[in-house]
Amino acid sequence: MGWLDKNEGVISKISTAIFTGLGTGLIFAGEYVQAIESLLIGTLIYGLYRMNLKLEKK
Numbered sequence: 001m002g003w004l005d006k007n008e009g010v011i012s013k014i015s016t017a018i019f020t021g022l023g024t025g026l027i028f029a030g031e032y033v034q035a036i037e038s039l040l041i042g043t044l045i046y047g048l049y050r051m052n053l054k055l056e057k058k
Helices: 002-006 008-029 032-057
Strands: none
Touching: 008 032
């Protein structure tokens, strides 16, 4: 699990970018419900990542 621990922040950032990009593409394609779901998943992953950083500092 050393690889996962070392790259934890990178994985969160990449998955956030993927879900945000997918949501934007779905908006352009007219699939609004799926776009909102994808954007919310990306936002939640980013929010969890940021909260984890704040908790680790304390």
